[in-house]
Amino acid sequence: MSEAKSKPDLNRPEKLKAFDRLLTVMDELRENCPWDKKQTLETLRHLTIEETYELSDAILENDLPEVKKELGDIMLHMVFYARIAQEKGEFDVADVLNGICEKLIYRHPHIYGDVKAEDEAQVKANWEKLKLKEKGNKSVLGGVPKSLPAMVKAMRIQEKARGVGFDWDDQAQVWDKVQEELAEFKEEIEQNEKEKAMDEFGDVLFSMVNYARFVGIDPEEALERTNKKFIKRFQYLESESKKDGKTMGEMTLEEMDQYWEKAKEL
The missing domain is CATH 1.20.890 (cAMP-dependent Protein Kinase, Chain A)
Structure with a gap:
């Protein structure tokens, strides 16, 4: 395996010091704050979802000071989860960080190995193939969270299918599919077939998400x-x-x- 080299980060000591400070503050809060002491993985879950949406809002508004703030909130949550797991004797933050590093190295053989990837499409294809080899991934679509919002889920499903070659050849074909689905939806509406119309409307949305993906637009x-x-x-x-x-x-x-x-x- 080849070793990838990166440019030296002159601010690395300060970053490590700041992360160590966060770990220290987390330990102190967990041991001394009545609210923090009561939290569990389950009670934090909905708060983390809220923080993620707040980060998303800040990104859409291009509000970088707010992005910085929300990233801090999310990092706190990640450290919080790891601290709770540590108390349970399951894992700690070092296990989490080493785990993601090992996964990234494994899934980037074009950087850390001898695999060639000339463009983004090849990188994504290699990524999905490697995921299938990992324990627990019996389906290409197995890694798509069930609780994702429907439009985001549609995008991820399509991206993963494309990663193994299941996709249209060009955007003209996708647009034809959009027109086909619109015609079928209109037909069911005109016949007052509400259940069938709902299915067809879902097909319309799915095909529109597909077309957006082809022309480089994030539908969400x-x-x-x-x-x-x-x-x-x-x-x-x-x-x-x-x-x-x-x-x-x-x-x-x-x-x-x-x-x-x-x-x-x-």
């Missing part, structure tokens, strides 16, 4: 941008109509549209 981010845009414009409608003495729920659609069009100009 795209939809969230639209959500934020709608919220901003709707709140403008609320605030400006209130200034004019009008009440939401009592205005006509035409009146509201006037404010909406103004909001689009901002």
Whole structure:
């Protein structure tokens, strides 16, 4: 196995010192704070999910100071989980860090071994093949978390299938599939077949996620941008109509549209 070399990190001592400080603070909180002493893996779980979404918001807003803050919150949670596991005699933070290092080295044979990978697609393909060899991964799709939001899950399913060669050849084929699914959805709606229409609508969304992937768009981010845009414009409608003495729920659609069009100009 070849040894990959990296440039020396002149700030490494400060980084290690900061991580050691976090471990020390975690130990002190776990031993002395009534709230921290009561926490379990289960009680922290929903808090970690919340922190992850807050990090996602900061990234979408390109708010780097907030990204730094949220990364700190998530790192605290990771150290917290490891501390709890250490108390149970299962593993500690060193086991966690060494584990991820070993996995990264194993899954990057083009860096640490003799495998050749000329582009990102080859790297992803090698990654999925190596995952299949690992214990517990009987399916290419086995590593997709069941609790992922549906749109994110669709993206991950498609990426993993592509990693083993199961994918369309070009985006024109994918767009044709989108049109096909839209026609089938429309047909079921026109026939008032609600259950079948729901299935077809799912197919439409799945095919749209597929097309977004082909043209390099993250569908989850795209939809969230639209959500934020709608919220901003709707709140403008609320605030400006209130200034004019009008009440939401009592205005006509035409009146509201006037404010909406103004909001689009901002």
